[in-house]
Amino acid sequence: MNQPYQHRTLSPLANLIVDRAIENTNRKLVAGFRNKKNSQPNAKSPDPLQAGKDTLAATSAQSAMQVANRGVAWKEILFKSLSAGIGSLATLQFDGALSVSANDASSLNDLPDKPGVYVVYDASGQLAYIGDSTNMRQRWQDGHMNEYRGRANSETRKPYKLADQLEGGCTVKFVVMDSAETAAALEAFLIKNEKPPVNRKQELKEEQGIRSNIEAKKMKDAMGSAGEVAMGAGKEALKNSGWQVFEQLTAAAIIAIKDELVDLFMGGTARLKARVERFLQKIWAVVERIVAAPLKLLNGVVEFIVNALSKAVRQVYNLSRNLFDLAHGAWQLYKGAQSMPREELIQKIVETVVVSGTLIFWDGIEPVIEAQLLPLVGVAAPYISCVIAAIGFGLCSYHLQKVVPPIVAFLVDFKSGWHEALEAKRAAALQLIQVQENEWLMAEGLMEYAQSVDTLAREAGAHRERLAQHRAVRAIDYSALLQSNKNRITQES
Template sequence: MTDNTASADAAAPAMAHALKTLPPLADQIVDKAIDNMTRKLVAGFRNKNNAKPNAKSTDYAAEGKEAFKAASAESVMQVANRGQAWKELVQKSLSAGISSIATLRFDGEFKITGGQRPDGFDNIMPSTPGVYVVHDDRTGKPVYIGDSENMRQRWHAGHFNEYRQGQRPSGERYKLADEFENGCTVKFIKMDSKESAAALEAHLIRESNALDAGMLKNKREELLTEQGSRSNQEAKKLKDASGTTASLVKGAAGEALKNVGHDVFQQLTTAAIKAVKDELIDIFAGGKAKIAARVKRLLTKVFAVLQGVLDDPLKLLRGLVEFIVNALSKAIGQVYNLARNLFDIGNGAWNLYRGANTMSREELVRKISETVIVSGSLVVWDALEPVIESHLGMLGPFAPYVSCAVVAIGFGLSSYALQKIVTRIIDAIVAFKQGFLDSMEAARAACEQLVRNAEKELEMMADLRDYVASTMEVMDQMRAHTATLSLHRSIQPLDVHTLLSKRSQA
């Protein structure tokens, strides 16, 4: 009695300090909003511009302002698609020889003579990102290297227009006027993004100046120092890793590992925010836990996420999978969160498969229903989020945050609505499967019984065979004895009738 009383007394404070939470649907909606917000803010931090390039100290206010400004679905998509540029440069390093101008295999070329734009120029020069190299026809050497997000527009509004303006009496002579008038050949290579184009241009300028400092008219090395725009920051990373395929692969691997680190950081940040949310709700609901207990609960939840990542290596690889999938497939990359959701669905399915045999039917139905409903809703609503955000453009900088709330509400309501329907369907499927398995088990047991009966019959057949063999052996022995007796002629056969008659006379 004493032990039970002590246990009850010990449990009383714990029950009194139990965490008070929101209703399940409201809690699910708030958690989804936190997930969306954290993902956007982490992406905004990664995709922010450099407020003060090459500054000796960091302006945290400006950095924070830029991070909030960059927290949009478009920004998150750009972060997710960074693997594309690395994949492209690695691929072109193998197939197009981009390590130097001498080995570079171009996609096309056109000639300029007498300063005149060539006929059919719009059909030759594509309106895509790319890099172009102007070669002097007299020497055959490159004299200018440029890049553009739209090469056709760059030549129309830039080079050709600047040359015409330089021909006016009051105009300044264009830097490539001699080559345009005496004859030059422009060769170009198409790129997938402006970042990869800027990186290749900077790399080629650096390599060309290293070989012959006076060869190019644009002698200044591009992307030499820390850049302010996010596009140039990414291009600088690519340029610094350029040179060989091995160095590009190493750079891509480094970026993939950074993606893993940011993914883990996002998980931990999300867990911390949700833990703070739970404590605030508990406080407003009248919870009496002390500060120390609240801090301990918060840290326990954060460390639980970290422990879960360490215990399940697949979770640690989620960021790597996202980077690789987006690098390999531009279509998947355009739906920025699809790669991560697909990984989570696969990981959840694998864990269900591993634990299915140890779960009760009710638990299995609940787990499968949660996986189907949550994962399916995530894929749909995360794909809709950029569309919703784009239609909230009139809200300006508030659009990303309002879209987070809209998506969270939609996710919560759709999950709630699907819960009963999907659970019934899953339960029916599991019940059918269970009945099928039961019938299979009964059939297997019947087969095993038939096998056991057959084995016993075989044993009886073996015993009967041994009996027949022993009987045959006895009969053989009797034949042998009979044959032996028949050889002794002196032995008269016993006449029973004669014996009886002699006995009567006596």
């Protein structure tokens, strides 16, 4: 008789650590792919090997944070579309303006040393040039002015592009932006629509190689009205959700392959067909969980929005994602707490508190670990920090899941006992109220009965008096009648 096949696995603690290390590394690799530079812009046939190298070069906690925080730039563009009218120069509300000339450039000290877009108007007020910089003051002092002076003092016949404006005096208007991406997006959009004569080419027209320019091109292509910007931001948020689903599926696939390899190396004898079926079943289980919990599909949208709105949240790696999972678990727990069996309730509470809590902690501390390791191990830092964070998470959650359940069970039982006692007290109080109500009803009945007896007694007394008066009248009548008869007889005699 054939013995049933036993699937061999690692110990629970080792399995927890390895699975988490796989999830951490997979998340960083996906983030690296999403945040990689494009070494082959406009290539007819992209090189997968080069794309892989670019992905590995971008794989880091910093990339993961940059990917999660892309909603910040979209929020700024949308906000300034509504408040500052950046859809055109005619509606754009500048943050300041200053006069500059070749002989007097002292006003440039008033330019902010921040990212932004500046617009140059000539002496007659005509649009001449639109530019952007990560540091507008430095761009003008060390860039435009130095280059103009260098060309003017040299023997070259080609003047600087802004020579006419600087020699005749010009006005520089500027708008401050929060990042290089949004500044580049606004500059490219304005150049495309306003066509200033000094700008010889359209910015961000083709595919871009630098990551910041890739993101800036997305915003530039979506700019126009506030509605168009909102539509572009919505598409990016949905893409973020799609990538998170992809992360779940790829992590599940890698873990499933790991399980089969562990079983194989530990002497498992399952056939290839059975292994493939098990693999597909695990992937399908992830798909079923995603479909069964549609709110989880919104995780990426929530992450995109929360990171855009909250500076405190976006400074911590994956915090908004973990907070969503914690809130979702707590909500499901709240909805099912009254109908769950005791054991399931305890398990759900432990999972919600322990697993989500330790994930928040270790995902938050992982960038710190990576930053400390980077000078020591270089490009291996992201992967080593993934393993260290996985070990920390595994040890904490594994041991906490042994310590916390008895505490939770005690609290659940205490709450249940207190709830039952409260229900008993409530039932007793209701019973006392019912008895009191019955007593009031009986008292009201007795009062009505007493009133009816009193009324009957009064009526009987009155009737008796009437009868007594009637008998007295009748007695007087008889006496008078007898006397009348007696007198009549006497007279006749």
